[in-house]
Amino acid sequence: MDKAEPQETVSADVPDGPPPSLHMVQLLAGFQFSQALYAIAKLDVASQLDDGARAIDELAANCGARPELLRRLIRSLAPLGVFRQPNEDTVELTPLGATLSARRPGSLRDVALYWMETHYLPFSEILHTVRTGEPAARHYFGKPFFDWIVADPDMAELQNRGMAGLVGGIRDRMFDDYRLPAGEVVADIGGADGTILSRLLAAEPARRGILFDLPEILPSARKKIEETGMADRVDVVAGDFFESVPSADVYVMAAILHDWDDASCVRILQSVKRAAAPGARLVVIEGVVPPGDEPHATKLIDLVMLALTTGKERGEAEWQQLLSTAGFALDRIVPTKEDYSFIEARLL
Missing domain, CATH: 1.10.10.10 (Winged helix-like DNA-binding domain superfamily/Winged helix DNA-binding domain)
Known part of the structure; x- marks a missing residue:
């Protein structure tokens, strides 16, 4: 055998x-x-x-x-x-x-500079965060991350350029098929240098805009608005969204709420609620974390939130709950070609 x-x-x-x-x-x-x-x-x-x-x-x-x-x-x-x-x-x-050439459209050079000069070293303290709950950036810098940023005009300018680089370099196409809800005045709350507001208004000449952010962030915004040819359509307004925001028909918040814990987000949204014109709509541009183990940008971005801020990335149910707590009803979530969505809501 x-x-x-x-x-x-x-x-x-x-x-x-x-x-x-x-x-x-x-x-x-x-x-x-x-x-x-x-x-x-x-x-x-x-x-x-x-x-x-x-x-x-x-x-x-x-x-x-x-x-x-x-x-x-x-x-x-x-x-x-x-x-x-x-x-x-x-x-x-x-x-x-x-993609790292400053001479190319959609350059990511400023993104590289921003991440490495602001994010990299605080990440060395992420173990401290997991053990204590204190954001690594606060532990490393001795103050909240955004307070550290705005204390240095050069760093605030770098943050604006870095955020604009992300929008222009890898996220711009997400705006291709999207149109804002109806409303004459669009306020971009925490709008940095105006890249997103300019992009949203570019094809809609009948609308006017308000770019709202901290006074330390806005010097480059006026220049950007001039460059995009929208100086006669966009007002640049300084302020603190925890205190108050301008009146508008449509409010846009792009990558703002994920920087903050739920209680802080409710404070921001209630500032909007107090100022909003009758029938105003809210458009939150953020990632929506999918369930399960599938790869998604929000699951990596959540590491940044963990290390730098008190915020977090949220799933659909979390967004619905947050908006409801602040007095808004979730109307729809519009996915895009990127890992971001347009989350539309209205005042209750």
Whole structure:
């Protein structure tokens, strides 16, 4: 009787891709890549490669970097698809690397600068947050994150540019098929430099706008409104949304409420309720966390909320409950091509 041939067995539980240990090493190494990319953004390397390949020695001289060390940085990032090297002394941009060029539409250079200069170091205290409930940024900076930002005009300006970079770079298409509810005056509450308000009003010349934010945030807003040709349609108003907001027919809040705990959100929404014109509508532009384990941007953004603020990302039931508590009824949630939705509500 012949012996049966040994059969090779493959576990059905082994996923495609790298083994778990290698995958974990790659995840743990993320901080190294983010800092390397920050150095590239800060030196503005990508902008200097927009016109084609260059010698690394020449590039280093223009960037104020040491040639050999810049060469090593580029060599480390090339396998990730950021650069291409025809030879060891020359480098050129890839489409991925080009997203860090300040000269390109939709540039993410300011996003890289903003995240690495404001988010990166507070994240070293996230263990403190999980143990105590105090946001890592407050523990690290000694004050709430946004108080730290507005205390430095340069940092406030960087935040505006970073947020505008996210909208223009990766989120702009979410506005393509959306139109605001009816109403003549649209107030963007916490509207930063006006990028979103300008985008929403661009195709609707009959509407007027109000850009509302803290006085420390608004210097760049007036310039942006001028650049978009909307100075005659948009009023720039300074104030604190915890205290009061201007009267309007439609209120827009883009990525504002996720920065705050529920009680603070209710205070903000009640400021809107007190000021709103009869029949006013509210449009909250935020992510809606889906159930289950499926990948979704909100689940990663929630880490930022955990580390920097008292806020959080919310699911549909949480949004409905929050709005109801503040005196609003959820009308509909309009998903977009990105991981964000337009959450429309009305006053009860």
